[in-house]
Each structure stands twice: as structure tokens, then as C-alpha cells.
Amino acid sequence: MRAARVLLRPVGFAGFGLLTLVLLAAAFAPVLWGGRAAAVDTGNLLAGPSAEHWIGTDNLGRDLFARVLVAARLSIVLAVAATAISLVLGILLGAAPMLLGRRLGRLVTSAVNVLVAFPGLLLVLFFAVVFGVGARGAALAVGVAGAPAFARLCHTLMAAVSERDYVAAARIAGVSRIRVLLRHVLPNVAEPLIVNATMAAGGVLLTFAGLSFLGLGVQAPSYDWGKLMQDGLNGIYVHPLAALGPGIAVVLAGLAFNLTGEAFAAAFGLGDQPGRAHSMEEPREPVAATPAVPRTVLSVEGLRVTIPGPAGPIRAVRGVTFAVSEGEAVGVVGESGSGKSLTALAVAGLIEPPVRVEAGHLVVAGEDLMAAGAHRRLGTSLAIVFQDPMTSFNPAHRVGPQLAEVSRFHQRMGRKAALARAVDRLRAVRIREPERRARQYPFEFSGGMRQRAMIGMGLMGDPRLIVADEPTTALDVTVQRQVLELLAEVRRDTGAALLLISHDVSVVTDVCDRVLVMYAGLVVEELPSKDLRTLARHPYTRALVAAVPDMDTDLSRPLAVIPGLPADPVHVPAGCAFAPRCPLADDHCRAVAPALVAGVACHKSTEVPV
Amino acid sequence: MSTLSFHDVRVRYGSHTVLDDVSLEVTDGQTVGLVGESGCGKSTLARAAVGLAPLTGGQILLDGRPVPNRGRRPVQMVFQDPYSSLDPRMTVGESLAEAMPERLGRTARQAEIARLLALVHLDAARAADLPGRLSGGQRQRVALARALAARPQVILADEITSALDVSVQGAVLNLIRDMRRDLGLSMLFISHNLAVVRYVADHVAVLHNGRIVEFGPTAQVLGAPRHDYTRHLLAALPGAVPLKEQT
Numbered sequence: 001m002r003a004a005r006v007l008l009r010p011v012g013f014a015g016f017g018l019l020t021l022v023l024l025a026a027a028f029a030p031v032l033w034g035g036r037a038a039a040v041d042t043g044n045l046l047a048g049p050s051a052e053h054w055i056g057t058d059n060l061g062r063d064l065f066a067r068v069l070v071a072a073r074l075s076i077v078l079a080v081a082a083t084a085i086s087l088v089l090g091i092l093l094g095a096a097p098m099l100l101g102r103r104l105g106r107l108v109t110s111a112v113n114v115l116v117a118f119p120g121l122l123l124v125l126f127f128a129v130v131f132g133v134g135a136r137g138a139a140l141a142v143g144v145a146g147a148p149a150f151a152r153l154c155h156t157l158m159a160a161v162s163e164r165d166y167v168a169a170a171r172i173a174g175v176s177r178i179r180v181l182l183r184h185v186l187p188n189v190a191e192p193l194i195v196n197a198t199m200a201a202g203g204v205l206l207t208f209a210g211l212s213f214l215g216l217g218v219q220a221p222s223y224d225w226g227k228l229m230q231d232g233l234n235g236i237y238v239h240p241l242a243a244l245g246p247g248i249a250v251v252l253a254g255l256a257f258n259l260t261g262e263a264f265a266a267a268f269g270l271g272d273q274p275g276r277a278h279s280m281e282e283p284r285e286p287v288a289a290t291p292a293v294p295r296t297v298l299s300v301e302g303l304r305v306t307i308p309g310p311a312g313p314i315r316a317v318r319g320v321t322f323a324v325s326e327g328e329a330v331g332v333v334g335e336s337g338s339g340k341s342l343t344a345l346a347v348a349g350l351i352e353p354p355v356r357v358e359a360g361h362l363v364v365a366g367e368d369l370m371a372a373g374a375h376r377r378l379g380t381s382l383a384i385v386f387q388d389p390m391t392s393f394n395p396a397h398r399v400g401p402q403l404a405e406v407s408r409f410h411q412r413m414g415r416k417a418a419l420a421r422a423v424d425r426l427r428a429v430r431i432r433e434p435e436r437r438a439r440q441y442p443f444e445f446s447g448g449m450r451q452r453a454m455i456g457m458g459l460m461g462d463p464r465l466i467v468a469d470e471p472t473t474a475l476d477v478t479v480q481r482q483v484l485e486l487l488a489e490v491r492r493d494t495g496a497a498l499l500l501i502s503h504d505v506s507v508v509t510d511v512c513d514r515v516l517v518m519y520a521g522l523v524v525e526e527l528p529s530k531d532l533r534t535l536a537r538h539p540y541t542r543a544l545v546a547a548v549p550d551m552d553t554d555l556s557r558p559l560a561v562i563p564g565l566p567a568d569p570v571h572v573p574a575g576c577a578f579a580p581r582c583p584l585a586d587d588h589c590r591a592v593a594p595a596l597v598a599g600v601a602c603h604k605s606t607e608v609p610v
Numbered sequence: 611m612s613t614l615s616f617h618d619v620r621v622r623y624g625s626h627t628v629l630d631d632v633s634l635e636v637t638d639g640q641t642v643g644l645v646g647e648s649g650c651g652k653s654t655l656a657r658a659a660v661g662l663a664p665l666t667g668g669q670i671l672l673d674g675r676p677v678p679n680r681g682r683r684p685v686q687m688v689f690q691d692p693y694s695s696l697d698p699r700m701t702v703g704e705s706l707a708e709a710m711p712e713r714l715g716r717t718a719r720q721a722e723i724a725r726l727l728a729l730v731h732l733d734a735a736r737a738a739d740l741p742g743r744l745s746g747g748q749r750q751r752v753a754l755a756r757a758l759a760a761r762p763q764v765i766l767a768d769e770i771t772s773a774l775d776v777s778v779q780g781a782v783l784n785l786i787r788d789m790r791r792d793l794g795l796s797m798l799f800i801s802h803n804l805a806v807v808r809y810v811a812d813h814v815a816v817l818h819n820g821r822i823v824e825f826g827p828t829a830q831v832l833g834a835p836r837h838d839y840t841r842h843l844l845a846a847l848p849g850a851v852p853l854k855e856q857t
Binding site for chain 2: 164165166168169170172175183188477478479480484504507509510543544547549551553555558562566
């Protein structure tokens with residue numbers, strides 16, 4: 001499948017086509033045209049192009065076209081040999097820190113770093129002098145000179161892989177360093193290495209041509225493309241094709257290697273464009289626009305989020321309807337893949353094509369996000385807190401100006417006034433010494449403090465809704481509590497509503513008035529959070545609550561588990577998505593999807609013992 | 611199974627002291643929970659026991675002898691991230707076979723792989739799968755099976771359920787309890803989740819700023835904490851006390 005992906009691209013097709021031609025020439029040209037290339041014709045010295053000699057003859061009357069074809073073998077063999085030398089030396093040097101231990105490895109790495117700083121050509125010339133003139137010397141010189149670049153690459157790639165836990169696990173299991181290198185590290189860095197080696201081969205080819213052209217490479221009577229160019233240069237004004245012919249061969253072979261490398265890179269995903277090869281097979285179903293529920297800060301009807309995927313569209317959210325009243329706190333719980341985070345992102349207007357958002361309406365603070373241009377007006381009435389406090393700030397800017405930007409953009413405040421408000425807001429989220437902190441960079445903040453600053457950023461405007469997507473998942477319990485308290489306090493002070501997304505049932509019951517439970521892109525149950533542990537009617541909700549140990553869990557019994565795997569969002573079953581894992585499911589459940597009626601989407605909700 | 615004991619273990623990176631004279635004992639057949647905030651040194655303690663973190667002082671003994679930090683360790687570790695703990699290019703069977711102490715023949719190896727997978731409640735047919743085909747919970751079970759394949763005397767479990775969904779977490783925790791009961795495993799179970807530790811551990815150690823501030827039977831430490839920091843941790847649990855809306 002991967003090979004097909006390489007070949008089907010224009011770049012891959014051209015690259016492989018050219019490379020095949022070049023390799024065929026290298027393999028068979030000396031056999032087929034070796035005699036013709038060596039045949040001396042004294043009556044036809046330095047002749048121009050003719051029907052018999054397409055690009056003319058050389059100073060002994062030998063046919064240059066045949067010589068260019070025959071020279072392919074030596075040129076390619078030398079280029080591949082030199083690349084192989086670079087690659088092997090590079091891998092050895094790059095693996096040194098793994099094989100030799102920390103201190104010796106560091107020495108090797110520093111040496112490589114110094115060598116990388118030298119211009120490549122200088123190294124080639126230096127080594128060419130060291131190893132002596134001739135094909136072998138040139139191959140060694142080019143190979144050794146290319147090694148530092150590969151060593152650097154290998155070192156970086158291997159360092160990333162050897163941080164992985166499976167390498168640590170192999171070491172703990174007593175696997176020797178060499179075996180770890182061969183079994184775990186090399187296979188996992190092979191793809192980028194192959195891509196780079198293929199591309200480097202093209203460059204090496206050119207370097208060789210250059211060396212031979214300078215007279216440092218291949219010596220007569222052997223000849224490669226560089227040597228042919230050198231020979232043809234004397235008559236370049238009389239017979240330009242004599243020099244250009246081998247030149248064109250170098251260009252074509254170089255292109256063949258580079259395009260093949262590009263095609264590999266694209267196929268291995270190094271330069272892949274997401275979504276291009278993926279299709280949205282389903283036609284867009286028209287959604288009838290519906291009016292928003294009155295007196296709500298958030299009203300959503302029939303929200304669907306669809307992501308294009310290689311195996312068909314992923315229906316991550318499949319029709320979610322809910323509303324949040326002014327000042328209300330609503331929690332959304334569910335496991336990964338339930339669509340809870342995408343629901344939050346859609347509410348925040350943060351989903352971009354190719355991911356598709358459809359809804360009857362999606363009204364946030366009076367703005368229908370399904371209408372054009374609504375996002376801009378949301379800037380001050382919506383606040384967002386994300387899970388990872390490290391990535392929600394731009395690491396290159398100070399915290400204060402990042403907060404101030406909100407007011408400068410949305411409220412057209414001046415720089416000074418905006419910064420003053422930023423400091424005031426940082427104080428409001430209980431960050432000590434806000435003036436000093438505003439001048440600091442995000443990395444100088446702890447995780448909890450960054451989350452506070454993020455909430456502060458939401459408070460730069462006058463938020464009527466705060467969307468918090470797993471705001472405390474990356475934090476310790478003690479810090480989590482502070483952030484949750486801050487959210488509660490902000491709600492009390494500003495009267496803002498809260499939409500809290502979490503996988504943690506206990507966090508949601510602590511903070512929210514009402515809970516939506518999501519499974520496979522649908523809301524399966526909606527109930528007051530105080531009833532979540534005791535009065536849940538949907539079997540999934542009950543299983544979810546029972547699966548989480550708390551400080552009162554019965555230690556003598558095994559924890560409740562939900563058998564089976566979560567529904568695959570590409571192939572959602574026709575009936576109830578939870579039916580395959582549900583102990584109560586019958587044929588009706590598997591055939592007909594239950595609607596959300598009176599707060600629960602389950603055919604069996606009346607049978608569940610409460 | 612055997613006793614793993616940490617004696618005045620000290621780990622320092624530059625001027626930063628991660629572990630400061632930590633002494634702790636994981637006795638035969640016991641599960642000891644280690645709790646604390648992120649950055650308090652929990653993982654470093656486990657990594658030090660398998661030679662992945664260099665000791666600045668103190669020693670780590672297994673039945674009175676230093677734990678070797680070369681070759682096959684008698685102490686095995688299971689890591690937090692199920693997506694980084696298995697080599698994506700090796701099948702489940704190959705990963706398990708790699709950790710086995712002796713080279714077995716083909717049939718013996720297959721039988722051992724099937725036995726290990728059965729221990730962690732996985733189908734033997736999974737042996738031919740690459741990790742990419744497994745869910746997070748299944749990967750974590752394979753990681754556990756790999757640790758068992760090395761026939762360890764002690765297992766270190768470093769936040770093994772924190773990257774898992776709650777429904778899967780339950781299955782892994784049940785498995786840990788089954789294994790202690792059936793195999794008599796000694797285990798150091800590291801987690802920031804007190805409820806999880808309460809469920810699996812016999813004893814609990816509370817680590818704060820690189821020092822153990824409290825150690826004792828689980829019910830005692832979590833039920834009647836003596837140290838302020840332990841009380842602070844317990845009070846921070848969601849639902850422990852109502853959120854103060856005024857600070």
C-alpha cells in the first residue's frame with residue numbers, strides 16, 4: 001500500500017521512472033555499448049553532432065553518447081559507495097553516545113559538531129589530498145566528508161528514540177547495548193535516514209562530478225561524467241554538447257535521486273498534507289436552522305462534527321443538543337473518543353476545515369456561530385481554558401502583553417490601558433505580585449499559575465460563558481483544587497456560565513449543577529450532578545461511575561469494569577452505540593438508536609434498578 | 611518474591627536535590643503505594659532502583675544485596691505512557707520474548723508467551739499483533755506481561771493507569787490485585803491518585819519535596835493521617851470537602 005502511495009504521486013512516478021532508467025543504464029550500458037564507447041575512429045576526431053554520433057566524438061573519435069551511457073556505471077557506483085561510507089560512519093558516530101557511555105560519547109558528539117561547522121567542500125578537498133588522487137581516494141574523501149552531517153542526524157534521531165520507555169524497558173530486561181541499537185533504535189530511525197541518504201546520493205553525484213572535473217577524481221583511462229565534462233570543456237565553444245551531454249546526465253541522475261527521496265519522505269509522512277488523500281464520502285445533509293432556546297448563554301441543536309479520515313469520515317459528534325442558562329455550570333463527562341472535547345471546541349468556534357461542523361443552531365452569547373463573521377464578536381463574551389497550560393501561551397511573548405492583546409484587539413484599548421487591565425486581571429486570579437509576573441515569560445510560571453493566567457486572559461473581556469476543556473487534568477490534586485476554586489469564584493463574581501469538560505466524574509460533580517454524559521458522539525444522559533452517583537439511569541453512566549475508585553470504594557470486591565472496547569467512530573453501530581458493551585441490550589437496542597427522552601437515551605432505562 | 615529496600619537514597623542533578631535520604635522498604639508479597647505531587651521524586655526513586663537514574667548517595671538492596679544495574683534486572687518496571695512503552699515495530703510476542711531470561715525453543719517460547727498473555731487476561735492470538743493494533747489498556751497489560759516475562763522479584767509500577775480511560779483503569783487495577791493474590795508479587799505502586807493507591811496498596815508512603823513524610827498501613831495513613839502534608843493532599847480530593855467559593 002505504501003509503495004503504491006509512493007508511485008501514485010507525480011513526484012514518485014517521475015523519481016522512480018528516472019531512477020530506473022539511470023540504474024538500467026548503469027547495469028547494462030557497459031555491456032551493450034562498451035565496445036562502441038571504446039572504438040577509436042581517427043577519421044572523425046572531435047566531430048560535432050551527427051546522425052551517427054548524436055553528441056559528437058572526443059579527441060580519439062570515440063562516440064560521446066555511448067561514453068556518457070557507459071560512464072553511468074562508474075558514476076553511480078562511486079556515488080552510492082560514498083553515500084554508503086557516509087551513512088555507516090554517520091550511524092557509528094551518531095550511536096557513540098549510546099554505545100560508549102556518557103563521557104566518551106559526549107567527546108565524539110562534540111567532535112562531530114566541530115566537523116559539521118566546516119564547509120563540506122573544504123572537507124572533501126582535504127580528504128581528497130589525504131587519500132590521494134583517483135576513484136578510490138575520491139570515494140573515501142567524499143564518504144568521510146559526508147559522515148559528520150549523517151552523524152549529527154543519527155545522533156538527534158537516536159536521542160529521541162532512546163528516551164522512549166521501550167528502550168528503557170529493554171535495558172532493564174538486560175538487552176545489551178548493541179542489541180538495543182540494532183533491534184529498537186535503528187529500525188525506528190530508518191525511515192528518515194533512508195530518505196536523507198537517497199537525497200544525499202544526488203548531492204554526492206554532483207560532488208564527484210566536481211572532483212573529477214577538477215582532476216582530483218577519476219583518472220584516465222577510466223571515466224565518469226565529471227571526467228567527460230572536463231574533457232569536453234576544452235571545446236565548449238565549438239562543440240558545446242560534448243560538455244553539456246555528461247552535464248545533463250548528472251542533472252538527470254541527481255534529479256532521480258532527489259525526487260525519489262522526496263517521494264519517500266512524502267510516503268513516510270515527513271511532508272504529508274493532512275486530509276488531502278482522505279475523502280468525505282458522505283454528502284452534506286442539509287440541516288434546518290432552528291431558533292435558539294431563549295434566556296440561554298449557550299444553545300446548541302443537532303451539533304455534528306465530522307473529521308475526514310483515511311477509512312472514511314470519522315463522525316466524532318453525531319447530533320448533540322443542549323443549552324446552558326445564564327450563570328449555570330454544566331459538566332460534560334465521557335471517555336476519550338466520546339466527542340466531548342470536539343463539542344467544546346465547536347462551541348468555542350475553534351474548529352477549522354477540513355473538519356466539518358454542522359448544527360441547527362449554535363448560539364453563544366447571542367451570536368450564531370453558524371453565521372459568518374460571528375467568531376470575531378465572541379472575543380470578549382467567551383473565555384476558554386485548555387488542558388495543557390504549557391501550550392496555551394505563546395512561549396516567546398511575556399504573559400502581560402499576551403493578556404493585553406485581547407483588549408487591544410477586541411476592545412480597541414491603548415497599549416498602556418490594556419496592560420494595566422492585564423495586571424489587574426492577573427491580580428483577580430490571585431497571582432501574587434502581578435506587576436512583576438506580567439513581565440515574565442510563560443515558562444517562568446508553574447502549571448497551576450499558567451492555568452490561572454489563562455483564566456485571567458478569559459477575564460480580559462466580560463465573559464458570559466467560560467469553556468474549560470479538561471482544565472485540571474495536567475495538574476496535581478492540590479493545584480487542581482485551587483484552579484477549581486478559582487473557577488467557582490470567577491463565576492460568583494462575574495455571573496458567567498461554565499461548560500466544564502472532564503473525564504473525571506468527581507471533578508464534574510464537585511463543580512457543576514448539571515452533567516451531560518457523552519458516549520460515541522452523543523449525549524446519552526443528562527441529569528443534576530448531585531444525582532450522578534445515585535440516580536443515574538443509563539447503564540453507561542452507572543458503569544462509568546462504578547469503574548472509578550474513590551475513597552469509599554469497597555476494597556473486598558473487584559472494581560466494576562465495562563467489557564469490550566469503545567465504539568469505533570468510523571463504523572458506529574446502527575442501534576444504540578453502547579449496546580455491544582451493555583448487559584441489558586437486546587435486539588431492539590442493536591437495531592434502533594434510542595433518542596434522548598426525559599434526560600436519558602436508553603430503551604432499557606426503566607428496567608435499570610435504581 | 612523478595613524484599614526491596616531503599617537506604618538513605620539520595621539523587622541529585624547538579625545543585626538540585628531530587629531525593630533526599632529516602633528510606634523505604636517493599637517487603638515480600640506486599641504492594642507499597644508511593645504518592646506525592648508531580649516533581650516530588652516518585653519516578654526518580656523507581657528509576658534509581660533499576661539503574662536508570664544515578665545515585666548520589668545511599669543504596670538500594672534486594673534481599674540485602676545491591677540491585678545490579680547491568681544486565682537483566684531482578685527488579686522490573688512498568689511505565690506510564692502506554693504509547694511509548696512498546697516498540698512500534700515489534701510484535702507483542704517479540705517484545706515478550708526479548709525480556710525472557712533464557713533462550714527457549716520455538717514451541718516453549720510460544721507456550722511461555724501464551725502463559726504470560728493469559729496472566730494479564732489477553733488472548734494468545736494477540737502475540738502476532740503490532741502495538742498499533744492494541745488499545746491503551748491492552749498495551750499497558752502487554753507492558754505488564756513483559757515485566758513478568760523477566761521473572762522479576764519486585765515490580766515497579768510508575769503511574770501505570772494515569773494515561774488510561776477510567777473504564778480501562780478499573781480493569782488494570784483489578785489485574786494488579788489478582789496478580790498480587792495469585793503470584794505473590796512484591797510491588798512499588800507509584801501514583802498521584804490517592805483513591806487508586808488506596809485500592810491496590812497495603813502500605814502507603816507519602817513523598818514530599820524528595821522526602822518521605824509519612825509511611826504506614828494504607829488504612830491508617832489515608833484514614834488517620836498524621837503529617838500535615840498528607841492531610842493537605844486528602845483535603846484537596848474532589849468531593850472531600852465542599853469547594854470554598856470564597857477565598
